[in-house]
Amino acid sequence: MPESTTQPVDWHRPSNRGFPAAPGSSMSQSVRSSQPTRTRFFAQLPSPVPQRRRFGPPAWWSIMRLRSATPEEVARWDTLVLGNPGGGDLLQSTFFAEQKRANGWVPRFMVYDGEPRIHALFLVKKVYGLGQLWYCPKGPGVDDAGILDAIADANADYARDHREVFLFKLEPEVPAGSPLPSSFIAVQPVQPNVHTIIVDLAPDEEEIFASFRQRGRRSVRKAEKQGITVEGRPATAETMELMYDLYRETAERGGFYLRDLDYYRHFWSSAAERGFGSFHFALRDDEPVAGIFVTRFGTKGLYKDGASSQAIGNTGAPYLLQWEVMKHLKSVGVTSYDLHTTPPPEAMEDKDHPSYGLGQFKSGFSNEIVSFVGTVDQPVRKLPYYLWERIGERVALSLSYRLRHRLFF
CATH class of the missing domain: 3.40.630.30 (Gcn5-related N-acetyltransferase (GNAT))
Structure with missing residues (x-):
């Protein structure tokens, strides 16, 4: 050789x-x-x-x-x-x-x-x-x-x-x-996930929750006190249109490119049908204000798509939604959860970085950034x-x- x-x-x-x-x-x-x-x-x-x-x-x-x-x-x-x-x-x-x-x-x-x-x-x-x-x-x-x-x-x-x-x-x-x-x-x-946060789901739920940063734990409890609830929904046409509407609103606020509905509909429905993905929504007064499509393959979970409406307010709903998704993934055998994209470690506090907001949110669950080549x-x-x-x-x-x-x- x-x-x-x-x-x-x-x-x-x-x-x-x-x-x-x-x-x-x-x-x-x-x-x-x-x-x-x-x-x-x-x-x-x-x-x-x-x-x-x-x-x-x-x-x-x-x-x-x-x-x-x-x-x-x-x-x-x-x-x-x-x-x-x-x-x-x-x-x-x-x-x-x-x-x-x-x-x-x-x-x-x-x-x-x-x-x-x-x-x-x-x-x-x-x-x-x-x-x-x-x-x-x-x-x-x-x-x-x-x-x-x-x-x-x-x-x-x-x-x-x-x-x-x-x-x-x-x-x-x-x-x-x-x-x-x-x-x-x-x-x-x-x-996009060259830099990311990966949450270890192998410990029991109490240990996982305790591993969150204080900001993350407080936000989960705040959402619970404000009556935010989380539910999973099947990958029906209605669910996919709801998720896409939330996604489009998020894209308009964030100024990022969104693929067409047909692309997501094909991806979401096929993944759900094969047991590789599922929808989860945070509800405020019974109205969906945030949604996640999470994928899993073997023991790995991935925060594939996430979106929210302005009606979410300062409720902490995204944190509770992620926590409930983690518990769901753990229940089906997933041991690691990739939160999918953050700024690089040296730019986490750079407010001009395009992923600054995402980084601040995701770092509520861990401050350890994993970087790949x-x-x-x-x-x-x-x-x-x-x-x-x-x-x-x-x-x-x-x-x-x-x-x-x-x-x-």
Whole structure:
């Protein structure tokens, strides 16, 4: 096996995520740390496919091999994903594969054969003139950055025989600051929970509640005294329209992009039908004032979608709603609850940070921020990646929104 060549994370020319801003606006310009020439850019890129050494095994030899899953493995896919070292993630499931298939991605169920064996869902999309982009949402499912060297080698080896692939885009959930393979380029995140708070639901309820910060405990008790109640509701058309109305009101107040109702309706109903998600609402005078759609996969829970109306007032209802959701998740075997997105630790008190409000709310349950390395690119074709990074990605994001009114990723 070749020697491990790793480097610390270094953000590399991030580009805007989400829907494109109006042309000419400051947000419509990519955020770039530098503008190297094409020759200099190529020189900076890692060699996508290692060359053979003069002696010993070839440099592309790896303890892992990337291959397509067998039909038998696909039939047991969710169980196999839950057995990954990282414990599995809903975005690596067959459920999510079908969600993204409906939005133009082609799911590829792949296996890294080695020790350990890792099952990885890739979402593949053809980029006109460049080739195939392979995106692995919240994966591959590793818990040790040391495995990433073997994964990088396996990807490069696979690309030698599949020249249509020009880019692997990965999201391994390993701690921020972990050394990464030299062929990885850290970029702006696709999934938002690079920084998050994860509540441990393994202890008993009294211990969990006692672990909250004083602000969180007081807010829960305040909501109870003011008569706020919490109830779960089935994923009916009426429930989904109610949740979307609350979500739209929240988006208008917060100024963030909201996907269309059809996208959420498909996601919510499919997740609920397969036992992966449920709706919960906080009621004030019997009227819903806040809602949550929470997902679960194995022993992991995720605060997927949350919304509220202005009628919520200063009641503490969101805190009580989260607490009741935690108790529900614990009752069905979930042992960790991801509150899904906060500012980075150093920006938690920065009032100008776009996620400041979310951070202040979620830190009522814990002040321990968990940070991951986020999204990384592994280019395996230099020229197509150069074109993708320079203009292709911006064009793809823009066209997806303007023509389909949907996000690219």
